Amino acid sequence: MSAVTATISEEAMNAARAKPVLADEGARLGFRLTLPAQILVLFIAVFPLLMQLYISLTDWSPLSGLGWWNAWSLWNNFANYTDLAADARFWSALKRTAIVMIVCVPAEFLLGLALATLFADEFPGKRIFYSILLTPMMVVPAVAGYMFFMLFQSGGPVNDLLSAISGMPVTIAWLSDPTLALIAVMVADIWQWTPLMFLILLAGLVGVPEDQIKAATLLGANPWQRFVTIVLPKMKTIIIIALAIRVIENFKIFDTLYIMTGGGPGVATETISVYIYKLTTQDLIWGYVAAIALATLIVLSIAAVFAMKRMAREVPA
Amino acid sequence: MSAIHLQNLVKKFGDFTALKTMDLAIADGEFMALLGPSGCGKSTTMNMIAGMEEPTSGKILFGERDMAGVPMGRRGVGFVFQNYAIFTHVTVRQNLAYGPKMRGAAKTEIDRRVGAIAEMLQLTPLLDRKADRLSVNILQRVAIGRSAIMEPAIFLLDEPLSNVDAAFRAVMRTELKQLQRQFRQTMVYVTHDQLEAMTMADRIAVMDHGVLQQVGTPLEVYNDPANVFVARFIGAPGMNLLRGRPAESDRGLVIDLGPLGVTPPLPAEIAAAVRRGRDDVFYGFRPEQATLVEGGRGLSLPITFVERIGARTIVHLGQGESAVKAVFDNDVGLAIGQTAVVAPAAQSVRVFDAATGLAMKAD
Numbered sequence: 001m002s003a004v005t006a007t008i009s010e011e012a013m014n015a016a017r018a019k020p021v022l023a024d025e026g027a028r029l030g031f032r033l034t035l036p037a038q039i040l041v042l043f044i045a046v047f048p049l050l051m052q053l054y055i056s057l058t059d060w061s062p063l064s065g066l067g068w069w070n071a072w073s074l075w076n077n078f079a080n081y082t083d084l085a086a087d088a089r090f091w092s093a094l095k096r097t098a099i100v101m102i103v104c105v106p107a108e109f110l111l112g113l114a115l116a117t118l119f120a121d122e123f124p125g126k127r128i129f130y131s132i133l134l135t136p137m138m139v140v141p142a143v144a145g146y147m148f149f150m151l152f153q154s155g156g157p158v159n160d161l162l163s164a165i166s167g168m169p170v171t172i173a174w175l176s177d178p179t180l181a182l183i184a185v186m187v188a189d190i191w192q193w194t195p196l197m198f199l200i201l202l203a204g205l206v207g208v209p210e211d212q213i214k215a216a217t218l219l220g221a222n223p224w225q226r227f228v229t230i231v232l233p234k235m236k237t238i239i240i241i242a243l244a245i246r247v248i249e250n251f252k253i254f255d256t257l258y259i260m261t262g263g264g265p266g267v268a269t270e271t272i273s274v275y276i277y278k279l280t281t282q283d284l285i286w287g288y289v290a291a292i293a294l295a296t297l298i299v300l301s302i303a304a305v306f307a308m309k310r311m312a313r314e315v316p317a
Numbered sequence: 318m319s320a321i322h323l324q325n326l327v328k329k330f331g332d333f334t335a336l337k338t339m340d341l342a343i344a345d346g347e348f349m350a351l352l353g354p355s356g357c358g359k360s361t362t363m364n365m366i367a368g369m370e371e372p373t374s375g376k377i378l379f380g381e382r383d384m385a386g387v388p389m390g391r392r393g394v395g396f397v398f399q400n401y402a403i404f405t406h407v408t409v410r411q412n413l414a415y416g417p418k419m420r421g422a423a424k425t426e427i428d429r430r431v432g433a434i435a436e437m438l439q440l441t442p443l444l445d446r447k448a449d450r451l452s453v454n455i456l457q458r459v460a461i462g463r464s465a466i467m468e469p470a471i472f473l474l475d476e477p478l479s480n481v482d483a484a485f486r487a488v489m490r491t492e493l494k495q496l497q498r499q500f501r502q503t504m505v506y507v508t509h510d511q512l513e514a515m516t517m518a519d520r521i522a523v524m525d526h527g528v529l530q531q532v533g534t535p536l537e538v539y540n541d542p543a544n545v546f547v548a549r550f551i552g553a554p555g556m557n558l559l560r561g562r563p564a565e566s567d568r569g570l571v572i573d574l575g576p577l578g579v580t581p582p583l584p585a586e587i588a589a590a591v592r593r594g595r596d597d598v599f600y601g602f603r604p605e606q607a608t609l610v611e612g613g614r615g616l617s618l619p620i621t622f623v624e625r626i627g628a629r630t631i632v633h634l635g636q637g638e639s640a641v642k643a644v645f646d647n648d649v650g651l652a653i654g655q656t657a658v659v660a661p662a663a664q665s666v667r668v669f670d671a672a673t674g675l676a677m678k679a680d
Contacts, residue, residue: 209402211398211400211402212402212403212404212405214369214389214396214398214402215396215398215402215404215463216404216415216419217389217390218367218389218390218394218395218396218464219390219415219416219419219463219464219467220390220391220416220419220420220467221390221415221419222390222419225419229404229415229419230404233406233407234406236406
């Protein structure tokens with residue numbers, strides 16, 4: 001009896017010893033196989049970030065004649081960050097970016113949702129309208145910018161249309177007026193990105209189980225009640241995803257806007273991206289640019305983390 | 318409570334006629350099963366009663382009231398969907414409260430009614446559970462409760478047991494029947510499962526190809542099928558039908574089954590009907606009503622297959638036109654290749670007109 005037990009326990013011990021060795025080998029092989037990818041990630045993501053952090057603490061610029069690795073000799077005791085806090089142009093650019101976002105994203109969302117609701121039912125010519133509706137999304141943003149630049153000229157089609165409607169000659173200088181220029185820029189953004197919202201929300205809308213909508217109808221819910229109590233809650237996850245995509249994208253608004261106004265008149269349409277672009281190409285103060293970019297990244301990351309957490313809670317495992 | 322009258326109901330989808338014509342009176346408080354194979358028009362009928370589809374022509378009356386143009390939210394029908402259509406994003410309580418809330422009932426009133434219905438359906442401990450992870454029998458009760466809280470005069474159930482495995486279906490059948498007794502509402506139950514229809518319904522409306530074939534109690538449709546379709550469809554296995562010609566003999570009217578020989582004389586009242594009809598008929602009897610006869614008169618056929626299904630044994634005899642099934646005790650000593658002589662019990666014999674398919678019986 002004891003002999004048998006001994007044999008078994010020895011076998012068991014061998015097995016126990018063999019297992020970690022194997023697992024270890026697997027882990028080592030895995031490490032070796034993923035090493036190139038890990039190095040790549042290190043270089044394209046982590047390294048530039050650290051470099052940016054390093055430069056943001058100095059007065060370094062390409063004009064200084066030093067290699068970036070020698071930037072430590074231009075160490076400025078966090079002056080870039082204290083300057084940033086006091087930079088009125090930065091804060092007003094941030095505020096402007098926020099205003100554009102607060103107007104554009106909800107407008108795109110509501111228009112997209114209304115269109116998606118319309119397209120969830122059948123109507124004649126649906127396929128053609130569907131294709132037409134999606135084209136703005138496919139237009140190169142620079143081209144869209146040029147298009148709206150032309151549309152909003154004082155002798156352009158927008159004023160022609162307004163003249164025709166009002167019956168009086170209208171010659172508004174859209175892109176030269178600080179407020180109107182901002183409105184024109186927002187119109188262009190809404191035109192270009194409502195289709196994306198529409199597409200995502202339509203996908204969510206057709207995914208709402210029809211039986212549950214019928215059940216709600218039989219229980220006496222009117223169309224608005226059905227929309228609020230069944231359709232919207234079922235679309236919650238996809239709505240959060242659509243909003244997250246557009247908030248992040250809209251924060252970086254640049255190409256269309258830059259071609260239309262160049263951030264002007266003055267700084268009237270200058271957003272964060274336009275400001276950073278000007279500092280980089282015109283003022284060449286790269287240490288300061290690095291500080292702004294890092295601050296912006298942190299703000300966006302915090303917002304993104306909140307959105308993701310929310311999504312993780314909503315999406316069933 | 319409310320009776321339902323369907324009058325000359327027709328439903329066409331483009332060129333396709335889903336329901337050719339339907340006349341059916343469902344009594345107040347009755348449990349009516351609409352039974353038939355897929356595509357027979359039973360779900361279409363149900364959807365028209367609920368108001369999800371408008372009839373192409375014909376009338377639907379609830380009691381005396383014409384339902385034409387009454388939207389589905391105002392018909393006062395409870396509907397239990399095949400997959401229950403529970404609102405999975407909210408709790409059981411919110412599911413039950415949905416109807417009263419949409420109609421603007423006061424909060425205290427909603428709480429009282431939800432409490433009462435939950436108590437009745439034994440859902441009280443589950444009220445605050447999210448509805449997306451409930452077992453299927455709970456889902457069924459929530460679905461019924463959500464409709465029942467509106468106190469509908471009519472309850473419509475669309476194959477609610479088709480997603481349930483066989484063992485559990487028996488439990489659910491019993492539960493459903495008990496609920497119907499509690500609520501005492503008019504219930505219309507759509508199913509393709511004759512066992513469900515037979516066990517639960519007061520009356521069964523058998524449908525095929527958009528035509529109502531027969532309406533009757535479970536025993537009526539089983540014992541006296543109105544036509545060949547019902548005879549084959551009801552019962553598992555269905556009725557045996559053998560083609561033959563009536564012939565007079567010195568013992569009375571018999572059916573000449575060709576190579577299978579001549580049947581025993583028909584009962585007098587059927588014989589009278591057959592004499593009046595055409596001379597191409599189906600001779601029918603239930604597999605359960607066949608007995609083995611040793612050396613006596615009967616149908617002598619080779620055994621082609623023996624299905625032992627536990628309580629009973631189904632023996633397949635003959636082939637093609639002369640195929641017959643018979644149900645015996647589980648320990649019957651028959652094997653493939655043997656020849657058996659079976660005889661139907663005289664009172665179980667039914668005769669159908671081969672041309673029209675209709676049963677031939679005394680008026």
